[in-house]
Amino acid sequence: MIDTPSALWAMLAMAAVTFGLRAVPFLAARWLRHHPLVQRLGRFLPLAIMTLLLVHTLVGSARDNPHGPWAELAAAALAMVLQWFKRQPLLSILAGTALYVVLRNN
Amino acid sequence: MSEQTRTSFKSVLTLSVPVAMGYIPLSAVFGFLFVQAGAPWWLAMVCSVIVYAGAAQFMMVPMLAAGLPVATIAVATLVVNLRHMFYGLSLLHKLPRNPWARWYLVFALTDETYSVLTTLPAHTPAWQMVSVALLNQGWWLLGTLLGALIGAQAQVPLVGLDFALAALFAVLAVEQWRSAHDARPLWVALLSYGAAYALMPQQALLMAIGLSVLAATLLPAPPCAQTHT
Numbered sequence: 463m464i465d466t467p468s469a470l471w472a473m474l475a476m477a478a479v480t481f482g483l484r485a486v487p488f489l490a491a492r493w494l495r496h497h498p499l500v501q502r503l504g505r506f507l508p509l510a511i512m513t514l515l516l517v518h519t520l521v522g523s524a525r526d527n528p529h530g531p532w533a534e535l536a537a538a539a540l541a542m543v544l545q546w547f548k549r550q551p552l553l554s555i556l557a558g559t560a561l562y563v564v565l566r567n568n
Numbered sequence: 569m570s571e572q573t574r575t576s577f578k579s580v581l582t583l584s585v586p587v588a589m590g591y592i593p594l595s596a597v598f599g600f601l602f603v604q605a606g607a608p609w610w611l612a613m614v615c616s617v618i619v620y621a622g623a624a625q626f627m628m629v630p631m632l633a634a635g636l637p638v639a640t641i642a643v644a645t646l647v648v649n650l651r652h653m654f655y656g657l658s659l660l661h662k663l664p665r666n667p668w669a670r671w672y673l674v675f676a677l678t679d680e681t682y683s684v685l686t687t688l689p690a691h692t693p694a695w696q697m698v699s700v701a702l703l704n705q706g707w708w709l710l711g712t713l714l715g716a717l718i719g720a721q722a723q724v725p726l727v728g729l730d731f732a733l734a735a736l737f738a739v740l741a742v743e744q745w746r747s748a749h750d751a752r753p754l755w756v757a758l759l760s761y762g763a764a765y766a767l768m769p770q771q772a773l774l775m776a777i778g779l780s781v782l783a784a785t786l787l788p789a790p791p792c793a794q795t796h797t
Contacts, residue, residue, distance in 0.1 A: 463606040464632050470614070472632060475642040477618040480649050484677040487656030488670075494657060499785065504654040506756075506784035509748045511651050511777065512741040513757035515623065518773045519734040521765070537731060541738040546746070551590045551739045558735035559597075559728070566728035 527566065537562035576696055583687075584703040587680045591704065592711035597732045598625050599715025600722070605633040609716035616712040620705060621678065624648045626733040647777055655682045662686075664694030676701040679740060756783045 487494055494500045520538055524531035541558030545551065599612045602625075615625055624645045631641050655677050662685065663670050673685070681704050685697060745754065760779035765772040 464602075464611075465635075466608065466611060468635075468638070469607060469611055469632050472628065472638045472641045473615050473619055475638050476621070476624055476628065476645040479642050479645045480619060480621045480624060480652065481675050483646070483649050483653045484656060485671075485674050486653045487660060488663075488674055491660050502789060503781065503784050504657055505750070506753050507780065508651045508654065508753075509741070509744040510753035510757040510760075510780040510784070511647075512737060512744045513754055514761055514773060514776050514780065515648060516734065516737040516741045517758065517761050518776075519737055521772070523728075523731060523734060533728075534731075534734070538734060538738050541735040542742050545739045545742040551736075552593060554739050554742075555590070555732055555735040556593065558738060559732045562731035562735075563726050563728040567726055 523562075533562055533565035536565065576693070577699075580696055580699045580703065583684050583700050584707070587684065587704045588707040590680065591707040592714070594622060594732060594736065595708045595711030596715030596718070597729060598622070598629070599712040599717075600719035601626070601629050601715075601730055603716045603719030604722070605629050607632075609713070609720055612712050612716040613709065616705075616709050620676065620708065621645070621649055621652075622708075623733065623736060626730070626736075629730070643774070647774060650777070652677060652682075658686060662688070662690065662692075664697065666694055669694045669698050673697060673701055676705055678704070680704060752787065753780070753784075756780050756787075 516538070520531070520534045524534045527533060537558045540561050541554045544557055545554040548554070595616060598616075599609070602612045602615070603609055615628070619625055619628075627644055627648055628641060631644065656674065659673075659677075659682075663673050673681075677685075681701050684700055684704070688697065688700075748754075757776070757780055760776040760783065761772060764775035764779060768775055
């Protein structure tokens with residue numbers, strides 16, 4: 463059960479963190495643009511962080527799944543292959559999720 | 569003038585429709601899962617109005633249901649949304665000077681809105697950028713509402729619908745991979761996660777991000793990126 467007041471506090475914190483992150487370049491533009499390390503991180507981190515989030519979410523799902531990681535791997539592979547060739551996020555997400563739901567509910 | 573306005577309004581809609589196709593089903597799954605976890609429908613709407621960050625909203629649902637402290641949820645949000653810090657860098661000169669328009673666009677800088685804004689030509693009028701961003705958040709709210717209302721009715725949830733989050737990350741990772749000039753972030757991420765998971769499975773994500781930042785700092789720059797001035 464979700465407790466409404468604590469959910470609201472959590473959302474306010476999440477809103478502040480998210481807005482803060484999105485605003486950083488506009489507040490510290492001069493410093494950021496001239497800092498080679500920031501530029502390097504800006505090129506390196508997006509792919510690294512997306513990969514980490516994907517792996518972490520798959521590991522989390524697989525730990526809740528008594529039948530091992532095969533459903534997670536198959537569904538993620540389907541979503542990735544579809545996205546690579548078709549470039550339609552909606553199709554990739556729906557197909558991957560549908561395959562996973564089918565595999566888990568059988 | 570009115571002809572021109574109509575054409576640009578059409579272009580705003582054209583840019584926003586693909587986002588709608590992705591946002592409505594995805595935010596509907598968020599609304600559905602949140603209500604199924606025991607939240608009232610309006611709380612889902614509040615979340616989509618003030619937080620407006622897809623992956624973080626998904627991640628929040630099990631954390632709130634488990635009663636985790638606000639600080640933990642805030643740190644998790646920081647990790648999941650860290651990439652947004654770099655989005656503004658390519659938009660610094662593009663965003664309008666009017667403070668309301670500018671700061672709304674900064675607030676609304678999701679993955680999808682960022683990619684739409686970067687494709688707009690230079691000197692796009694402020695109202696056009698704000699309209700695209702508002703429309704996108706409108707689709708997100710519409711989907712949240714639909715999902716929350718369905719979630720309030722449905723009795724037996726299917727196991728595994730929350731895999732939509734993993735599928736979303738898979739899609740975003742593929743798009744990052746497509747635009748990357750360097751494969752090392754991928755390998756660094758996989759190795760970091762392996763090491764972090766072996767050492768501290770509970771804090772694997774945070775530790776792996778720390779290791780990746782360290783690697784990005786220490787590794788020599790890739791040959792194609794040596795354009796520092």
